[in-house]
Amino acid sequence: MNEQNPFFRDTWVEVNLDHIAANVSAVKGRLPKNVAIIAVVKANAYGHGDLRVAEAALQAGASMLAVAFLDEALSLRRKGISAPLLVLGASRPEDVNLAAREEIILTVFQFDWLIRAKAVLEEGMNLSVHVKVDTGMGRIGVRTTEELMRIEEIIHTDSRIQFAGIYTHFATADELGDHYFRKQLHDFENMISSLSSRPPCVHGSNSAAAIRYEEAQFDAVRLGIVMYGLSPSQEIKPHLPFPLKEAFSLHSRLSYVKVVKKGEKISYGGTYTAPEDEWIGTIPIGYADGWIRKLRGQEVLVNGVRCPIVGRICMDQSMVRLPNEMKPGTKVTLIGNQQNNLITVDEIADKLETINYEIPCQISSRVPRVYIKAGQNIATMNAILPQVND
Known part of the structure; x- marks a missing residue:
């Protein structure tokens, strides 16, 4: 260890936070003013370090953070991050009270999950949720308008649960061909139109869609790999609208x-x-x-x-x-x-x-x-x- 390195081995990663900020700013500059950026800092910010990247992204104009699991959200809360935090993955219904206390937004991806979560949610708690719609990614999410309408009805009849957003994930936005993307976008729009009222935050675009398809920007875009200065795929790398700064x-x-x-x-x-x-x-x-x-x-x-x-x-x-x-x-x-x-x-x-x-x-x-x-x-x-x- 020396005065330059407070660790005891000569191997280290350098993360350039100015590059993180520059990539966020470049995307923000291309978005309409009413479209927000959700900075994706799951998996310890793609290995870069969740706290420092979260701070840099928020300072550069992101207004929300997204992680994969409740553990990751809790870690950021304990490190002092107070910004809105969305858990994109499946959380256990029995953990909803912890999420509510920490003001962490959870994903509803199934009607049965919501019923189980509602049953254990304590009186006086307020749980904010985004509903995940599966339009073709095939991981988790609501697959029919009928199930989505049932979920909306349950949320609207329980004052403890706030329907804060709805989203999907585009499986092929990083490919030059857009046929499957168009199908997913159409199906997502149909799902949204089936609701009796639109929630305040609709989002579908990952990094690739955020910089390629204005029609899929909705109220917010989720910025992941591009924030770190990396192209979503080799296929679209020559077609990126601005240079990325690898962090x-x-x-x-x-x-x-x-x-x-x-x-x-x-x-x-x-x-x-x-x-x-x-x-x-x-x-x-x-x-x-x-x-x-x-x-x-x-x-x-x-x-x-x-x-x-x-x-x-x-x-x-x-x-x-x-x-x-x-x-x-x-x-x-x-x-x-x-x-x-x-x-x-x-x-x-x-x-x-x-x-x-x-x-x-x-x-x-x-x-x-x-x-x-x-x-x-x-x-x-x-x-x-x-x-x-x-």
Whole structure:
């Protein structure tokens, strides 16, 4: 540990809060003034850190936050977040009183769920709900106008329950073809029209729909992956209406540097054999950090040069082939910019044959998150630090 890092290992994530704010502002600038932004900070803000991202999003113009589970909402409340909080996933009916006390909005996704929740809701409690309509995503949600009308009737006959919103989720908004999106939008509009009165917050758009389809913006849009500076898909990436600013980067330092002789082997199984005498560096990151074994061969940046990972990635350490001798302590960038070279989240996703959403989420909580904001210090954990200059 040193005065720059209040943690005891040389591996960390940097989250640029100015980029988070810039992405939120860019979307807000394209929306009508009466359309709100719901910032999606589920899964610890897609691995970026829920509290800091929530604060940055709210300061940039978001008016509500959304999470997946009640636990995530409670965590934000305990960290001092007082903004409206919507739980998008299924909560247990027996937990509605806790949600009501903490002023957390729950999702009604089934008539039977509402009946069970109503039965346990204590007198004097006020529970705010949004109704989820399943128009084709196939996860949770009300599937017929008949069920929706029954739900509305129950809510309207119980003064303890406030019908604050209704929403759906578009399954293919991140694809260039829009046939299925159009079908879902039509079905959602039909569901809304079946209500006797429209609730104050209607929302359907995820990131992709929010920036592509004005007709689906309704009263609010849910901003998830775009807020973090990542495209909802590779397919629509060339068609984005404005540049995104990636907020997540991953760094380490060389912990050990040595010469390996021709024919010597590296790591478990001896799967890498040095073809000639070469410099090998060790970095303190491995699959327990979410830098999984399939990333063997992936390049990292050392002094701005791309250097491949050699041998099997271990639980806590990885080895890289260096172009020349370098000092222990030299910064290694696994995701992000270094000396005019760049490794993006998308590059890592391509290597792992997955989507960019998964990459920041898979970097484990034992990797500290460091937060960068212009004009302020870097903050990590509970410490405030001077700017790191590398």
